[in-house]
Amino acid sequence: MNEVKHISFFEVASKVLKALGHPERLRIVEYLQAGEQNVGNIQQEIGLSQPITSQHLRYMQRHNILTSRREGTRLYYFLASDLIRKLLDCMHSCKVSLDSGDMQVGDIFPETKRSI
Amino acid sequence: MNEVKHISFFEVASKVLKALGHPERLRIVEYLQAGEQNVGNIQQEIGLSQPITSQHLRYMQRHNILTSRREGTRLYYFLASDLIRKLLDCMHSCKVSLDSGDMQVGDIFPETKRSI
DNA sequence: GACATATATAGTGGAAACACTATATTGGTG
DNA sequence: CACCAATATAGTGTTTCCACTATATATGTC
Known part of the structure; x- marks a missing residue:
């Protein structure tokens, strides 16, 4: 048997986008851009409870x-693919555009202002 | 009064990503990259029912x-901001990387193969 | 105003996400 | 084996998403 599911780019991409579509997860993933980190460090950096952190990571x-990669009692998580890395690069350049004032958050979400 | 909500980049970006995290919505938005379209055309292009199409658009x-912009009895939808356009450009370049073989879907979703 | 076309909304049921508390598992060390 | 630290999972209630059917609204034309 060994059935292989066929999947279009739109399915692939939308799954990834959806999974990144949560502010804390986006923070985590941006943190991991610099390299792998264990759960404890991630939890502390992002400021979430232990179970929530673990849930988002899973x-x-x-x-x-x-x-993930285990090392003794610690679990290290890291970005899984080049597509993810590429997407994050893009998000980062969008962030830069926002920060430099080329774009405005108000263009995207009226009635809001940027913090940080 | 006139309270202004402050919102971080992560909130902005994750909302956008989440909203794009659906295969049909991604198809719609890619279709609209070429320019505005009315609901009927979008529906026909993507192949969805009328209410579902309208729901996704709303x-x-x-x-x-x-x-959106009304013209007589027709409603034309179009991309709302440069951030969206920028993100789509990025998705497109990711797609190109996938197609050119620099990246593999298998790297992202094991047990799957690409179609289209 | 009657009617047709284009589009939106309401209602519904099921699935998934989310945040939280409590508990379990895994690995290391004495 | 007892115990500790690190992490995962179960259970629960709430909210949001999703697809679908049926109905409503808005605009244009006669």
Whole structure:
């Protein structure tokens, strides 16, 4: 048997986008751009409870955003693929555009202003 | 009064990503990259029912992905901001990388193969 | 105003996401 | 094996998403 599911770019991309579509997960993933980190560090950096942190990490692993590697009692998570890295690069350049004032958050979300 | 909500880049970006995290919505938005289209055309192009098409469009309008313009009995939808356009450009270059073989879908979703 | 066309909205049921509390598992060390 | 630290999972209630059917609204034309 060994059935292989065929999947279009839109399915691939939308799954990734959806999995990144949560502010804390986006923070985590941006943090991991600099390199792998264990759960404790991620939790502390982002400021979430332990179970929530673990849930988000597992969720992203299930959705092929992250992979993990065990080292003794610690679990290190890291970005799973070049597509993810590429997407994050893009997000970053969007962020830069926003920060430089080329774009305005108000263009995107009226009645809001940027903080940080 | 006139309270202004402050919102971080992560909130802005994650909302956009989440709203794009659906294969049909991604198809719609890619279709609209070429320019505005009315609901009927979008429906026919993507192959969805009329209410579903309208729902997705309204959803994306609520999430500041799209804007609309009425012309007689027709409603034309179009991309709402440069951030969206920039993100789509990025998705497109990711797609190109996938197609050119620099990246593999298998890297992202094991047990799958690309179609189209 | 009657009617047709284009589009939106309401209602509904099921699935998934989310945040939270409590508990379990895994690996290391004495 | 007992115990500790790190992490995962189960259970729960709430909210949001999603697809679908049926109905409503808006605009243009006669």
